[in-house]
Amino acid sequence: MSNKGFIFIETVVVLVVLAASLIGLYSTFSSVINNIEKRKQYDNINDVYKVKIIKDLIVNEPSGTYTVINNSNCTNYMNSDCKEVFSELAVSEVLITGNNIQTIIDLDIDISNTMKEYLKTINKNEESLIVRFNRSGENYYSSLELR
Amino acid sequence: MDIIFLFFYTRDIIKIGGSMKKGIISMSVIYTFLILFILTMTTILSSYIIRNNLVKEVISEAKEEIYNVE
Structure with missing residues (x-):
């Protein structure tokens, strides 16, 4: 019973870390796309x-x-x-x-x-x-x- | 790394709501979004890169033709 709060916090921490890494991935992705879009000219x-x-x-x-x-x-x-x-x-x-x-x-x-x-x-x-x-x-x- | 943690704690996370069914549904939704997101990004990125390389090849061949004609 006393572990419930701990598990919840861990879940939140994992989700936050996951969100941060996905944001980093998206920014890398959009910088590569921008570079390629520039080459269109x-x-x-x-x-x-x-x-x-x-x-x-x-x-x-x-x-x-x-x-x-x-x-x-x-x-x-x-x-x-x-x-x-x-x-x-x-x-x-x-x-x-x-x-x-x-x-x-x-x-x-x-x-x-x-x-x-x-x-x-x-x-x-x-x-x-x-x-x-x-x-x-x-x-x-x-x-x-x-x- | 984070995905590994998510897998390890899945069973505990599923138990949070007190109901196995709710837990499985919510975890499935999270995993589905994750996989779809990564797949979409990979597909878009690879199609851009392939198109870019193809166009570069065509242009360099056109330039070679121009040099040869001269």
């Missing part, structure tokens, strides 16, 4: 072919660790119709990197954090052309290596 198949189109526009390939190309300076590196193409394909920014992308990630340069997050997911030892698209206020990234 990287390397969509349409965007990969759009990057190919932009790659074909390049006339003067820039040298150096990195070059940022946008609507205002695209004619320095690409065909004269680059502005129309950028507008048509919803391109915000083009980043051309050297073969050491890790340096760009570590440097404090004027590229957005989301771009840096994307750079971490690609092959860091190849010269690459990375394009940021902006559709409905969302940024999408895609890239091709400059082989």
Whole structure:
């Protein structure tokens, strides 16, 4: 009879510990899901072919660790119709990197954090052309290596 | 660990209400929820991971095709 209270407390303790571990499991689960959801904005198949189109526009390939190309300076590196193409394909920014992308990630340069997050997911030892698209206020990234 | 404790104390927990039937029903409900929850999470997580890997493969093959065409 005197054990009833003890058993009840133990039950409550077990249920609390169980609930805590389930909450921990759920938070791990949702962080993995969030990570995967973020990747939806990287390397969509349409965007990969759009990057190919932009790659074909390049006339003067820039040298150096990195070059940022946008609507205002695209004619320095690409065909004269680059502005129309950028507008048509919803391109915000083009980043051309050297073969050491890790340096760009570590440097404090004027590229957005989301771009840096994307750079971490690609092959860091190849010269690459990375394009940021902006559709409905969302940024999408895609890239091709400059082989 | 907690699930092991739950199993050990099941018989005692069942006796709390003073009735074996009530105890079995409540414990069955708890176990069912637990198993369903874990199964659902595992299924969702694995489907996300499989889909992610498949898409990555398709994209890398598409990129290789583009490099080969050039």
